[in-house]
Amino acid sequence: MKYELPRLPYEYDALEPFIDAKTMEVHYTKHHQTYVNKLNEALEKAPEIADRPLDELLRHLDEVPEAVRAAVRNHGGGHLNHSFFWTIMKPPAGDVAPGGKVAEAIDASFGGLAPFKDAFSAAAAGVFGSGWAWLVIDASGRLAVTSTPNQDNPIMRGERPILGLDVWEHAYYLKHQSDRAGYIKDWWSVVNWQAVDEAFKGGSGGAIAA
Ligand SMILES: [Fe+2]
Numbered sequence: 001m002k003y004e005l006p007r008l009p010y011e012y013d014a015l016e017p018f019i020d021a022k023t024m025e026v027h028y029t030k031h032h033q034t035y036v037n038k039l040n041e042a043l044e045k046a047p048e049i050a051d052r053p054l055d056e057l058l059r060h061l062d063e064v065p066e067a068v069r070a071a072v073r074n075h076g077g078g079h080l081n082h083s084f085f086w087t088i089m090k091p092p093a094g095d096v097a098p099g100g101k102v103a104e105a106i107d108a109s110f111g112g113l114a115p116f117k118d119a120f121s122a123a124a125a126g127v128f129g130s131g132w133a134w135l136v137i138d139a140s141g142r143l144a145v146t147s148t149p150n151q152d153n154p155i156m157r158g159e160r161p162i163l164g165l166d167v168w169e170h171a172y173y174l175k176h177q178s179d180r181a182g183y184i185k186d187w188w189s190v191v192n193w194q195a196v197d198e199a200f201k202g203g204s205g206g207a208i209a210a
Contacts, residue, residue, distance in 0.1 A: 002043075003036050003054070005029075006083050014091040018186035020175040028086070031170050035078030035151070042071035054080055059155050077151035081132060085166055088199070090192035100197035102162065109143040117188060119145045120165070124184045127167050135163040137200070162199040163191070 008028055013021035043050040046068045049057060054076050057064055064072050097113060098106060110116035116135075123145050124133035131149040136159035138144045148154060154161045165187060172183035 002040055003079055005033055005036055006086065008086055010089075010091055015089060015190045018092060018189045019089075019172075023172065023174045026174070027082075027166075027171060031168075032079070032082040035075045035082065038071060038075040039079050042068040042075060046072075055155055058153055059158075061156065073156075074151050077153050077156075080153050080155075081151055081164060081166065084161065085164055088163055088192050088195045089187075089190045090195070092189045096189055096191065096193075098193040098196060100194075100201075102193070102197040102200040105143050105200065110145075116145070120163075121181075121184050123147045124165050124167050125181055130168040133165045133167060134159075134161045135196075136161050163196045 005028070008024075011021075012024040012028070015024060039054075046065045049064055049072075057072055058076055058080065061069055061073055097103070103113075106113060106116045110119060120133055120135060124147070127133060127147050127149070129149070131147055131152070133145070133147045134154050136144055136146055136154045138146075139158045144159070146154060146159065148156075165184065167180060167184070172180065176183040176186075
């Protein structure tokens, strides 16, 4: 099973002015491509697991041969995370509030959109070094805000992500330099709430095909 970059569902400049075209191009063609390449290299060294779905490998890292475990975790996680990340963004269109079932769940779990955004933004700002902030459905079926280091994905601990934000510096440094808070604030304008609602209702939740 050989992995490839998924198609980007919009042009590099589609998220301007909130996320700039150069960042999108480098993020997709360099960073994401490198995760794909290094994941493929790792799986070539472990053919006994190469045909197992990536999300399954990440849920059961203890079953991945130790020689390639870190590579599958980091580069497989990087591929899964970025494949999901592209889908939960869309060109800014003014409709920046969630609808559907996920809106009801956010209201019930966080007391409204504003408190949820505050909690999520704080989690994103609070990631030390490189990592991700997430809105997940946790093991008990409840919505929760959380974060992961590096390229870890919440599925590694039994949670299902329905929204995620990359807070690695490569995601914002060209435009926002060290202003991670400014990047987080801008990013809310390009969240694809329809995709989040679909993930909430039982879509892929981050699962991808090779
Ligand atoms: Fe990234």
